[in-house]
Amino acid sequence: MSRRSFMKKTAAAIAAAAFPALPFAIAQPRTHRVEISGFKFTPDRLDVSVGDTVTWINRDIAPHTATAAEGGWDTGELVKGAQASITVTADMETSYFCAFHPMMKARLSITASDQ
Amino acid sequence: MKQKLLLAASMLALALQATPSAAQSPAELNDLQIAHVAYVADNIDIRYAHLALAISSNPAIHEFARTMIRDHTAVNEQALALLKKLNAQPQDNFLSKQLTVNSEKLIDEMSQLRGAAFDKRYAENELAYHKAVNDLVGNAFIPNIENAEVKSLFEAGLKIFKAHEHHAEMMVKSVSK
Ligand SMILES: [Cu+2]
Numbered sequence: 001m002s003r004r005s006f007m008k009k010t011a012a013a014i015a016a017a018a019f020p021a022l023p024f025a026i027a028q029p030r031t032h033r034v035e036i037s038g039f040k041f042t043p044d045r046l047d048v049s050v051g052d053t054v055t056w057i058n059r060d061i062a063p064h065t066a067t068a069a070e071g072g073w074d075t076g077e078l079v080k081g082a083q084a085s086i087t088v089t090a091d092m093e094t095s096y097f098c099a100f101h102p103m104m105k106a107r108l109s110i111t112a113s114d115q
Numbered sequence: 116m117k118q119k120l121l122l123a124a125s126m127l128a129l130a131l132q133a134t135p136s137a138a139q140s141p142a143e144l145n146d147l148q149i150a151h152v153a154y155v156a157d158n159i160d161i162r163y164a165h166l167a168l169a170i171s172s173n174p175a176i177h178e179f180a181r182t183m184i185r186d187h188t189a190v191n192e193q194a195l196a197l198l199k200k201l202n203a204q205p206q207d208n209f210l211s212k213q214l215t216v217n218s219e220k221l222i223d224e225m226s227q228l229r230g231a232a233f234d235k236r237y238a239e240n241e242l243a244y245h246k247a248v249n250d251l252v253g254n255a256f257i258p259n260i261e262n263a264e265v266k267s268l269f270e271a272g273l274k275i276f277k278a279h280e281h282h283a284e285m286m287v288k289s290v291s292k
Contacts, residue, residue, distance in 0.1 A: 039278045061193050062186040062275045080189070100182045101278055103285065 031055060031085075034106070036064050036078070036098075041106035048088045048108050057083035064100060068093035141210055141255035146265050147198075149256050151205035152214065153272065154194055156248050157187040159218040163244070166225060167237050176234050179286050183241070183279065190272050197268055231290065238286040245280035249273060 029051040035042045037059040048054060056066045058078040066084075067074045072093040075084035077100075086092075088110060098104035138144050144152065164180035164187075171177060198205060221240060228236055252273050260266040 038274055060275070061189050061271050062278075063189060099178075100185065101282060103278070103281055 029053065033057065034066070035059055036066075036104075039064075039101060039104055041066070041098075041104060044106040046106075046108050047111055049111055050088055050090045052088045053085050054088060054108065055083055055085040057081075062100070064098045064104065066096050066106075067099040069095040069097060074099070139209060141251055142259055144208060144210065144256075144259070145206070146260055146262050147203055147206045148208040148210075149260060149269075150194060150198060150203075150265060151207060152211045153252070153256075153269065154191060154205055155211040155214050157191045157194075159214060160241075160244065161187050162218065162222060163225075163237065163240065166222060167233075170226070170229065170233050171237065172230075173234050173290070175286065175289060176237060179238075179241070179282065182282070186275055186279065190268075190275060193268055193271075197264055201262070201264070234290045235287075238283060238290045242280065242283040242287050245276050245283055249276050249280055252276065 027049065030049070031053045032046055032048060032055065034046060034054060034056045036056060039060065039062070041056075046054065056075055056078060058064050058080060061080050063077050063079045065075055065077055066086075070093055073086055073096075075086065078084060088108070090110070092108075092110075094108045094110060096106055096108070138148065141152075160183050164183040167176055167180040171180070225233060225236055225240070252269055257266060257269050257273065260269060
């Protein structure tokens with residue numbers, strides 16, 4: 001056995017011993033994009049998992065925000081071309097709107113994480 | 116090469132130049148007159164909004180007024196940047212003058228009102244004003260604008276003002292309760 005393949009096998013054995021209870025790998029957090037354009041959030045419904053990041057980017061001339069319906073989180077003002085990100089937490093509000101144009105509404109849908 | 120550029124620039128300037136007309140109908144205005152009307156119309160709505168911030172004590176009216184200032188300021192910044200890029204000056208005309216005269220009357224009238232009476236008048240005027248401007252922009256201006264960049268800015272503007280019209284409808288309902 002070469003030294004290198006011995007090292008590989010050892011590393012794999014240590015990894016298996018360290019995480020014996022995990023049936024599959026932990027899903028990597030993902031980054032989602034929501035485009036704000038023409039006074040709409042696209043997509044207006046987005047499936048996310050805890051730990052993911054949602055990035056809103058404004059393509060309109062008019063400034064917008066993404067603001068939780070009860071105010072629990074807020075991107076703040078996004079001028080044309082600006083973007084802001086929020087990390088998904090288990091207890092965060094899922095309905096949101098634009099604080100400047102309250103008829104602009106959208107929601108996140110938090111799916112059970114696969115951990 | 117340099118000469119070609121100069122030629123292109125002067126042709127663009129010609130295309131944007133006023134036919135020194137005394138247009139009497141919105142559809143007869145040239146691009147630079149249209150740009151001026153839009154600029155004046157934006158500023159009028161900003162003035163109404165400042166009046167609302169000064170007189171109203173209704174938080175929803177304040178929110179709405181701040182959105183009007185924020186959005187119309189953003190549109191005007193884009194319009195000025197475009198005119199600068201095209202090396203053009205907006206041109207005063209019958210319609211921009213008429214809009215200014217009308218708005219001064221309305222500001223005098225609304226300045227006399229207080230409380231719920233002001234809120235109602237302001238919201239109703241915002242609805243009527245955005246409706247009128249959208250009609251003008253959609254039906255008289257956009258079909259007649261020659262410069263493609265100016266046209267696309269007006270199309271983006273119209274989307275914003277339609278959202279404002281919709282927002283104003285909600286305001287009218289909420290202050291009429
Ligand atoms: Cu908005």
